[in-house]
Amino acid sequence: MISIVRDLLKYDGRFRLAVIFLGGVAAMILLSYNSPYDPGKSFVVPWDLPPSQQYIFGTTSRGQDLFWWLTFAVRNSLFLGVLTAIISRVIAILVGLTAGYRGGWLDRVLMSLNDTFVVLPLLPILILLGFLLRERMSLFYLAVILGLFGWPFDARLIRSQVLSLKERSFTRTAIYSGSSGFWITIHEHLPFVLPIVFATTINNILWSIGMEVTLSILGLSDLTTPTLGTALFWANQHGALVAGIWWWIAAPALVTIVLFLGLYLFFTSINEFIDPRTRLRLIGG
Amino acid sequence: MGMALMRKFIFRYLIPRIIQYLTIIFVGITVTFIIPRLAPTDPVEAQVSTMVAMGSSLDPESIEAMRTALTDLYGLSGSPVEQYFTFWGRLFRGDLGPSLDNFPTPVSSMIGQALPYTLRLLIPAVIISFIFGNVFGAMSSYYPENKALKVIEVLGQVVRSIPYYIVAIVLLVVFAYFIPIFPFSGAYPLGTRPDWSSPEFILKTIEHAVLPAATLILIGFGGWFVGMKSLTSNIISEDYVVYAETAGLRKNTILTQYIMRTAILPQLTALAMVIGTVFSGALIMEVVFGYPGIGGLAIRAIYSNDYSMIMGITIYSIIGVATAVFVMDLLYPLFDPRVRYQ
Numbered sequence: 116m117i118s119i120v121r122d123l124l125k126y127d128g129r130f131r132l133a134v135i136f137l138g139g140v141a142a143m144i145l146l147s148y149n150s151p152y153d154p155g156k157s158f159v160v161p162w163d164l165p166p167s168q169q170y171i172f173g174t175t176s177r178g179q180d181l182f183w184w185l186t187f188a189v190r191n192s193l194f195l196g197v198l199t200a201i202i203s204r205v206i207a208i209l210v211g212l213t214a215g216y217r218g219g220w221l222d223r224v225l226m227s228l229n230d231t232f233v234v235l236p237l238l239p240i241l242i243l244l245g246f247l248l249r250e251r252m253s254l255f256y257l258a259v260i261l262g263l264f265g266w267p268f269d270a271r272l273i274r275s276q277v278l279s280l281k282e283r284s285f286t287r288t289a290i291y292s293g294s295s296g297f298w299i300t301i302h303e304h305l306p307f308v309l310p311i312v313f314a315t316t317i318n319n320i321l322w323s324i325g326m327e328v329t330l331s332i333l334g335l336s337d338l339t340t341p342t343l344g345t346a347l348f349w350a351n352q353h354g355a356l357v358a359g360i361w362w363w364i365a366a367p368a369l370v371t372i373v374l375f376l377g378l379y380l381f382f383t384s385i386n387e388f389i390d391p392r393t394r395l396r397l398i399g400g
Numbered sequence: 401m402g403m404a405l406m407r408k409f410i411f412r413y414l415i416p417r418i419i420q421y422l423t424i425i426f427v428g429i430t431v432t433f434i435i436p437r438l439a440p441t442d443p444v445e446a447q448v449s450t451m452v453a454m455g456s457s458l459d460p461e462s463i464e465a466m467r468t469a470l471t472d473l474y475g476l477s478g479s480p481v482e483q484y485f486t487f488w489g490r491l492f493r494g495d496l497g498p499s500l501d502n503f504p505t506p507v508s509s510m511i512g513q514a515l516p517y518t519l520r521l522l523i524p525a526v527i528i529s530f531i532f533g534n535v536f537g538a539m540s541s542y543y544p545e546n547k548a549l550k551v552i553e554v555l556g557q558v559v560r561s562i563p564y565y566i567v568a569i570v571l572l573v574v575f576a577y578f579i580p581i582f583p584f585s586g587a588y589p590l591g592t593r594p595d596w597s598s599p600e601f602i603l604k605t606i607e608h609a610v611l612p613a614a615t616l617i618l619i620g621f622g623g624w625f626v627g628m629k630s631l632t633s634n635i636i637s638e639d640y641v642v643y644a645e646t647a648g649l650r651k652n653t654i655l656t657q658y659i660m661r662t663a664i665l666p667q668l669t670a671l672a673m674v675i676g677t678v679f680s681g682a683l684i685m686e687v688v689f690g691y692p693g694i695g696g697l698a699i700r701a702i703y704s705n706d707y708s709m710i711m712g713i714t715i716y717s718i719i720g721v722a723t724a725v726f727v728m729d730l731l732y733p734l735f736d737p738r739v740r741y742q
Contacts, residue, residue, distance in 0.1 A: 230420065231427045233673055234725050238680030239717040242698060243432060246710050247439040325563035329684050332565055333702055347565070356577060364573065368566050379561035 123384060130384040136377030140189055143370070147186035152179065154187040154341045166362050173362035176353040181366050187341040189370060195258045195327055195342065196320035202262025203269070203319055204312055210266065211273025212300050212308070216281060226274070232267040238329065240264075245335030253337045257330070261323045269315040273308050280304050310389050317382040321375055328371065343371045413733070421726040428718035432711065433487050437480075444470045447500070447707055462503065469497050470707070496712040501704040507712035510697065515716075517587055518693030521609055522682045525616035526671075532617070533624025534667055538660045540625070541632040542651075553625060560622030564681045568615045568688040575611055582611045585690030612689040619681055627670060631663040665736050672728040676721045 123130040152159050158178030166173040172181035214225040244260060245252060280286060280303075289299045324343065330336045331344025338345050346367035350356075355363040447470055448463065471477050478486065490496065498504040533556070540549040559567055576584045588594060588605050595601045635641060636659060644654050686695025694713060701709035 227420065227423055228427070231424045234424055234676050234721065235428050235431075236676035236679050236717045236721045238683055239698070239714040240428075240431060240435075242702070243710055243714045244435055246702060246707070247436055321561065325565075328563045328565050329680075332684065332687065333699060335702065347569070356573065361573065361577075364569060368570060371566050372562055375561050375563070376558060379557070383557075 119388070123388060127384050127388075129380040133377050133380035133384060136373050137381060140193075140370075140374050140377060143186045144190045144193065147183075147190045150183045150186060152183050154179070154184050155339070163358075163360055166366075172366035173360075175349070175363050176355070176358070176360060177349065181346075181362065184341055185343075185346060185367060185370050188343050188346050188367065189374060191254060191340055192324050192327060192343045193320075193374070195254050195261075196324045198255070198258035199261040199265055199323035200316045200319040202259060203265035204316060206262070207266040207269040207273060207315075208305070208308065208312060210270040212277055212304060214270070215274040215277025216296060216300050216304065218281075222274075226271070229267045229270050232264065233271075237264055237326075241326065241330060242333065242335060245330050245333070249335075252335070254340050254342070257327060257336055258323070261326055265319055265323060269312070269319070272311055272315065276308055276311060277304050280307055314382065314386050314389065317378050317385075321378055321382075324371075324374070343367050343374075409733075414730075417726065417729045421722055421729075424722040424725070425719060428722065429488070429491065429715065432714050432718070433484060436711075444476065447705065466500065466503065470500075491715065496715065497708045499701075499706055499709050499712075501701065501706040501709065507708050510709070511694065511712055511716050514693050514697045517691060518682060518686065518695070521613055521616065521686075521691065521693065522679065525613045525682075526620065526678055528613075529617040529620030530624055530667075530671060533621045534628045534660065534664065536621075537625040537628025538632045538655060538663065541629045541636055542655050542659060553629070556622030556625045558622075559618050560626070564615075564619055564684050565688060567619055568612075568685050571611060571615050571618075572688060583608050587692050612685055612691055615685055615689075616678075616682060620678065623674075624667065627667055628660075628663060631666060632659050635659050635662055668728070668732060668735055672725045672732075675724050675728070679717065679721055 124134070156179075160170065160174050160178055160180050162174055162176050162178040164170055164174040170180055170182065172185065174180055175184070210225055210229065214222040214229075241260070241264075248256065277300075285303060286299060289303055294302075327336060327342055328344035328347065331338065331342060331348045332351070334348060336342070336344060336348075338348060347364065350360070350363040350367070353360070353363070355361070444467060448467055476483065494508055496507040499507050499510055502510065536549065536552055536556075540546065540553055543549060572584075575582050583589070587608050588601065589608075592601065592604070641654060641658055644658050649658075682693070683695035683698060685691070686693045687699045690696065694717070697709060698713050700706070701713070
């Protein structure tokens with residue numbers, strides 16, 4: 116494990132950049148536990164101050180120190196992303212393994228449903244959901260909802276893997292030695308599928324954090340919880356751009372970009388490392 | 401195409417697509433039917449009371465009419481099965497009820513007015529980003545040493561990974577706020593009336609569309625680039641490409657006729673798959689740029705608590721996206737000779 120990280124640090128510039136970006140994000144998350152301000156309170160500092168040494172990201176029209184507020188926002192957004200990813204991974208693995216291993220009509224029904232969810236325009240459906248839940252919407256609910264919608268692409272990927280695993284000789288050996296289909300799926304196929312699951316997890320985290328930003332901009336998430344999305348929502352509500360408080364938009368945008376680039380670079384770098392063909396090109400072997 | 405081939409095409413290709421098309425619409429509409437019924441509050445009363453609390457100047461009769469319309473819209477009269485069938489019945493008649501904000505203008509006609517704005521932006525943007533992304537993606541795997549292509553790739557990747565909203569707001573702040581070369585919001589100057597016969601007005605609308613369209617193109621570009629690059633990276637070392645090179649064919653011919661021609665097919669399939677996502681992106685982008693399309697309608701409906709409009713937008717989006725995917729599936733055989741002559 117350590118040698119893998121060392122190799123990646125040595126040979127892949129993207130990985131180095133990812134480590135720097137994600138390190139910054141991790142530092143912010145740790146700092147949030149040490150924040151001098153309660154993010155739920157407003158008018159704790161002078162309002163509308165531009166970035167300065169005392170207030171690195173400036174202060175908002177609600178009298179909040181933007182830097183400290185954003186430490187909570189990053190933490191919450193990442194929490195949402197991870198929770199969504201866990202829920203949708205479980206569904207994707209279940210659907211993918213079942214469809215791939217069982218085949219037949221079950222496979223056809225599951226994949227037809229799967230393709231339907233891939234194609235459906237998600238945002239209007241989420242707007243309808245958010246609109247009806249309004250005040251009851253919490254970060255946890257949102258993660259569950261996104262988790263319920265975020266699985267189809269990866270389920271298909273897992274299924275196609277299982278289809279090829281099924282033709283391998285070890286599957287046949289397992290069947291002839293009397294193992295049940297369920298046992299084979301869990302003990303023989305799941306380990307092969309897990310690397311893909313890992314690779315798609317980061318993509319799913321990015322997707323769900325992006326969705327939260329989108330829904331918050333529309334005012335359809337839990338607006339009292341600090342997240343990267345609600346930061347932008349409140350900036351818009353107070354007409355930050357028109358009033359010239361540009362840092363209120365710029366700071367959350369910057370933090371979002373750093374988080375996304377960090378995760379994205381990490382994802383592509385790891386992905387190429389997992390694939391032996393691209394790994395050779397990477398390390399120059 | 402002979403009779404037997406034709407029959408094979410219909411049964412192997414056409415009928416499965418039609419079934420999938422109907423499945424998408426069926427599942428999508430059923431989901432929109434179920435969602436309001438799972439909501440923990442009584443939507444009708446919540447709606448009516450907010451309307452009244454907002455000091456709406458409607459007389460009791462219109463409020464009662466609205467209550468009936470809402471009960472209808474939420475599908476809350478009769479048994480669940482009856483409600484479900486009524487819901488479909490209304491859809492077939494294209495009757496999605498009146499907008500609550502602009503009572504009693506029908507939702508359908510408001511969506512009909514906004515849709516052209518979205519399509520005028522979305523369709524050219526999708527086509528441009530698809531073409532540019534694929535051409536540059538193929539070039540970058542065919543000319544791996546080219547510096548300019550590497551820079552383009554990195555930029556495309558960076559933009560691709562960031563949420564739509566952030567890309568849009570960054571472009572808006574940079575090109576309408578710090579360097580004010582483009583208008584800040586809207587589809588035409590404030591205070592002018594849409595007049596599609598005046599060239600000056602059309603020029604203005606184009607000027608207003610540049611920034612939103614550029615955002616959509618930028619967002620889509622990276623995905624097509626990466627997809628095409630990974631698809632072609634295996635093709636460039638195929639025997640038939642090496643053969644074409646030894647035969648001394650022009651580089652451009654090899655690139656377009658030999659390499660891209662093969663790799664464009666999975667990309668077209670991917671295009672059909674992402675139409676829903678692209679459409680969602682266009683909605684949020686319209687919100688940022690204050691564009692009067694479907695996204696603009698949606699944000700106004702959210703602020704004014706216009707439930708029937710939200711419902712209408714959801715339903716029309718599902719049908720519209722499903723139809724777009726279906727049409728693409730039908731056009732696909734034109735590009736893929738294997739499907740045509742199967």
